[in-house]
Structures are given as C-alpha cells and as structure tokens.
Amino acid sequence: MIQRAIFICMVMILLGTFVHGQQSLVLSIKPMMGKEELILGKAYIDARGDTMNIETLRFYLSNFMFYSKGKSVWQEKNSYHLVEGDDSAKRSIALRIPPKIKYDAMGFTWGVDSTANVSGAMGGDLDPTKGMYWTWQNGYINTKIEGTCSSSTVAKGSFQMHLGGYAYPFRADQHLLFSLGEGNTLQIKIQLEQFFEQIDWVKQNRIMSPSNDAVQLSEALSKTIQVKQ
C-alpha cells in the first residue's frame, strides 16, 4: 500500500513538473560558411580567396528571455547552453515556455554573463571539465574557434581564438534582441564567413585572453547572427 502511494506521488510530481502545459520552442543553431552549414574539418574558400578549415567551434548562448511589447514575460532559469560545432545534438536548444505566455521578441546573450563568472564552481554546461574555463585566470571562454587559414602568418597557418572576458574594460559577452512571430521552431544562423572577412589574420591569429581584440571580434561575430522562423 505504501509502495503504491509512493508510486502515485512520484507520478503526480513528475506530471506536474514536466507535462503540465509546456510549449516548446526549438532553436536550431546553424553556423554557416556562405550558404552552406559549416562542417568541421572541411576546407572552404572564403570571399577573400583564403582557404579556411575550422577544426573547433564551441560557444555559449545564455539567458534566453522573451518579451511582449517591450516587457519581459518569461526567462529561462539557469539558462546556459554550450553549443558544440561538431555535434548536431548540441546545435539544438529546446526552451520550455508555458503556453499562456505570448511574446513578440527574444533576447539572449552570446557568451556567459559576469554573474556566472564570479559565482564559483558551476555544473551542467558550465562545469569546468567542459574545457571552456580559463584556468590561469578567472572566467569562461565565451567562444572558441580554432582551425587553419592560408592567410594566417603563424606556423602552419593555424589560428586560435578564445574570446572571453567578463570585467570592464574587456567585457566580451554580447546582448542580442530579435523580434519574433509565432511558431515553435527558430533558426539562429551565424554567418562565419562574414566574421572571418573582418579579421586581420596577421595580427589576430592568436587571441587567448580578455583584450580589446577579444571584445572587438566578439562584437563582430554577434553582428553576423540572424534569427529566422
């Protein structure tokens, strides 16, 4: 009898938590090279004629917030998502928004906000074992892009961009806002080719710490982001 009561309790709690009236909004994250979706390890020739090969692409999207007529109506709790360029499952984010919530705009952060950067050890996608935390100093790496480029002047034409920084004057997280219509899927496209066009490969092939370059490139990257329904 007690076992049955436990079972019923558990089922009710689970139903209440997970099923009761959730609408899901699925975000597909699409890093693009021109009109093609990026494939890691594939050689691309960009608009400047450089041969590009992206080996690593990882970044955080966080603090998803929804608005109606300029007012915040819903925000995801503990909203930190590590997007992995080489894993299609990690290029998708499902947000569970209560159905009564109506919205006309969505905001999110490219990167990790300063609060999470000063709050000690965190779990989930923010766990330091994910390889996105600097260890010689504080802070999350918001964006990691590594690969080779025929224009990069360093050994073997390789480049490493670890863009991050949470404190003034090198705060690199970017806040973005997009207006939305109805629908339960969204595409977030990152036009990497446009981003690469803005890089001075001679000077900017190694960025490994919070700096003016990191802030400038983070802004440039975030400006290539488009949201499509």
Add this chain to the structure above:
Amino acid sequence: MKKKQIIFLGFLGLTAIAFKGKGEKDIERPKHFPEPTYSFQNNPMSVDKIYLGRVLFYDPILSRNNTIACSNCHSPYNAFTHVDHALSHGIEDREGKRNSPALMNLAWQPYFMWDGAINHLDMQSLFPITHPDEMGETIENVVMKLKEKRAYRNLFLKAYGDSSITGERLLKAFSSFMVQLVSANSKYDSVMRKTSIFASQEKRGYDLFKTHCNACHTEPLFTNYRFESNGLSLDPVLKDIGRAGISQNPKDSFLFKIPTLRNIEFSYPYMHDGRFKKLKEVLNHYNKDFGKGKYGSVNKPIQLSSEEQVDLMAFLLTLSDRAFLFNQDYAYPREFLKEGK
C-alpha cells in the same frame, strides 16, 4: 488516497529535514572576525564533503604523472606553504615563478593568487592542477582518473548522495576542506578574547604594529586584501609585473596581494618570490629600503630603532597558532591514501 498522499508528503518533508541536518558542518566563526565572504549557500558543508576535499588535497593523483599533491607546496606544519622553497616546484622538478602562499582563513579571502587572478575559492584549484610547472594535468583527466577508483566513487557517494564525479563537485569538495583551515587561536586571538594578556614587549610591538603596519596588514585577518607595491626591485629573471599581468592596467605594475601575517613565524621564505629567508630581512627591507626603489609606491621606510624592531618581532610571534598548525582534522588522511585505494 488524498489523505495518505498528504501524510506521505509530510513524511518525505520530515525525512528531508532530518537528512539535511546529518553531517552538516559549519566553519569556525571567531567572534572577533568579520562575516566570511565565501558563498556557503552554493556549497553546503558536510563532514563527508570536507573529508573528500581533504583526501584530494593530499593525493598526487591530481598531477599529470601522479607525483605532486596540493600538500607538496602547502604543508600543514608550515601554515600550508612550502617550507624552505623560495619558488615552489611541481612535476618533473619544474620551478614556478612565485612563492606558494600560506593557506588559512580562506573563507574571508575575496580573491586568490599573488596577482588576484582568481576571484573565487572554488576556481582556485584549477590553476595549480593545470599549470605546466605545477601539476600539468587537466581537470577533465583528473575527473576520469577519479572515476576509475571505487574508493573515490564511494567518497563522492557519501559527500553528494550519488557517485557521479564532476568538475563542479570536485572543486566544491576542495573548497569545503579549504574553508575549514581557520587560524584564530594564536596568543593575539586569546588577547582579543580577553583570556590572555600581552607581555609588555609584545604590547609595545602591538602598538608599533598598529602605527606602521595595520593599514595594509589589517587586524584581525592581518591583510586588507588589497594590492600594493612591496617596494622590491624587479627580479630580472622572473620579470614578474604582478597585478598588471591580470588587469592589463599599467598602473597595477608591481602590485601584489597583501599577504596575511598570521603564522608568519612558520611561513618562510617571504615575499611574492620568496627572496627573504628570514623575517628579520623583511623587517629590514620595510625599515630601511622600502620606498627608495623605483617600484616603491607607498609611504616611506618605517625607521624603527633596533629595540623597536625586537618589540615588533615579539608581537609578530604572537600570531603563531600552534592549534592550527597541528590540527589533526587537517592532517594527511593516512587511513584512506595508504589503504583506501
């Protein structure tokens, strides 16, 4: 059925409360200290979690070749610093560029490292684990090595309620142990608690201390946790520019974190690069040379007479806390590391 559910949920609630209380452990909070700054709400302490942190602190499994533990450079009998080593050495005898700091009263410390590179105790351990001259390992690999050991899976089970091992859990266990390292039982502390009094020489030294040292080495923690110039010339080999290396602000050049003076008798050698072996040399520096060099930005030499220097030294020795140094709760967990694996 509904009534039974309510009874059952009530029972669940009571069990949860009872379980929460089990094994909980706070740190010592001396009355003459301010409130600690560590975020206890995100990392509730328990006896088992503290024990896990203690075992990890003494286990060389954290280093790439399993030879160096935290305790190698932070030995308990030397106020958790590296005795006789100006610069600490890590795996394969690689030498770092700074003197390992003494560890105590970390729950009150707002940032870590000589240059304040680390802003939270939880994240501090990542630095030595991953630095090529210290443990040369990755946190991912440490987690993998621990997962392979049943004894560790059991310790994580006890500490967290299940045996999953993550970076977050590892770091929080470390913090749980490290915040226990409270040094508040020196003669100075007993005087503050009015259970003892200073000898006349110590009292004279205390008065000199308050006049000349307390602005930076502020009571009762004996640091104000700010960055200051220690007035030392730049070591041409180490080329350590201090805080500016992190802040990238030239104004912060040659500024270092002000260290605590507690247990100073045992934490030799001194200064950020360990260049002074004896406390007397440190005192000489601040007494005569301080402020004269290119890099001294604060004040001027304190210019004490030799008698006053002896008095000041007598006071500094009242900051030694033998109960802290020989506390068996912090000691090598022989029963686990010798037999547990």
